[in-house]
Amino acid sequence: MINFEDLKTQWAKQPEAKAPENGTKSIVVKINAMRKKQLITNIVLVATLLVLIGFFFYVMAYRDQVVLWGLVTMMGALLLRIVIEIRGVRVLSKLNSGLDVQQFKMRMIRFYQQRKAVHLVLTPLVLLAYCWGFVRLLPAFKANLSAGFYTYILVSSVVLIVFFTFFIGNHVRKELKILKSLKQT
Amino acid sequence: MKLKQDQFEKLYQTHYPKVMRLCMGYVKGEVDLAKDLAQEVFIKVWENLGSFRNESAVGTWIYRITVNTCLVQIRMKRSSQDNLAIDQLRASEEVAGYDYEKHLKRLYACINKLDPTAKGIILLELEGLRQKEIAAVMGLSHEAVRVRIHRIKNKLTKCVQDDKL
Numbered sequence: 001m002i003n004f005e006d007l008k009t010q011w012a013k014q015p016e017a018k019a020p021e022n023g024t025k026s027i028v029v030k031i032n033a034m035r036k037k038q039l040i041t042n043i044v045l046v047a048t049l050l051v052l053i054g055f056f057f058y059v060m061a062y063r064d065q066v067v068l069w070g071l072v073t074m075m076g077a078l079l080l081r082i083v084i085e086i087r088g089v090r091v092l093s094k095l096n097s098g099l100d101v102q103q104f105k106m107r108m109i110r111f112y113q114q115r116k117a118v119h120l121v122l123t124p125l126v127l128l129a130y131c132w133g134f135v136r137l138l139p140a141f142k143a144n145l146s147a148g149f150y151t152y153i154l155v156s157s158v159v160l161i162v163f164f165t166f167f168i169g170n171h172v173r174k175e176l177k178i179l180k181s182l183k184q185t
Numbered sequence: 186m187k188l189k190q191d192q193f194e195k196l197y198q199t200h201y202p203k204v205m206r207l208c209m210g211y212v213k214g215e216v217d218l219a220k221d222l223a224q225e226v227f228i229k230v231w232e233n234l235g236s237f238r239n240e241s242a243v244g245t246w247i248y249r250i251t252v253n254t255c256l257v258q259i260r261m262k263r264s265s266q267d268n269l270a271i272d273q274l275r276a277s278e279e280v281a282g283y284d285y286e287k288h289l290k291r292l293y294a295c296i297n298k299l300d301p302t303a304k305g306i307i308l309l310e311l312e313g314l315r316q317k318e319i320a321a322v323m324g325l326s327h328e329a330v331r332v333r334i335h336r337i338k339n340k341l342t343k344c345v346q347d348d349k350l
Contacts, residue, residue, distance in 0.1 A: 004338040011311040019201035100324030
């Protein structure tokens, strides 16, 4: 007959895991790599934004109101979603893990509830705005591009939008599952 | 910076074995996963060392970071294979007989079947923390911890004996 004290003895008998040699150095290296990666991400995002703005002026999109609003809506929707996502990652990584488990859990719940609001209200709006902007651009594409290229843009964009809708939907489902598990325990 | 590095090195050497053992409890004894979690814990210790105000003992603070980190990672990576370890174990036991390592694996599998808060409480109890310290880590009252420990102990012992929870 096993009792809890036997389990405790068994637990204590486990061989002690020794701290790896150069363990702290590898941690500092990892932290520096994470910071570098964050910096590269920021540079890529800023560069993308600059390219988009450059393209906007290059094609003189401001001359045609329809093209102007189509592009602005698509770029704005994309930018908004990226900013929200980056902010979410930052807020999550800055949550104070030194809090007691209950307090930390409450903050996690608050974070995921805010994300739920973003996912269920803002994300569909962003997606709709993106699609609206794209549809607004279609006549300009049709007028200025060859029939083959126009069809390519149309088909690839629809495939891309469907793919991203599933991708985002999957991500949202995962986060809602985390929120549910946080609330249950 | 040098002072922070020295302080961190000392904390790392002192607390690594405890952190590692707690992480092992969260990942059914899988060493590589536990090592990743332990590294994640010490990244947070390094990042938050400057803001640690000695409001609690440093050991309690590190235990809090460990439990919170393990809970977050496990919620994110929770797979549908939660029952796999114990099932595989049953099959292998029939062939190889019963020994210490298998008994320990069964204990890990039973711990894994507890809800996340219960898991945290019992792992700290197994580590030999006083109930007052467990309460400080978990953010529960001493009384609540006392009652829960009693229930979880019974549940865990029964699971190890019967393979049921």
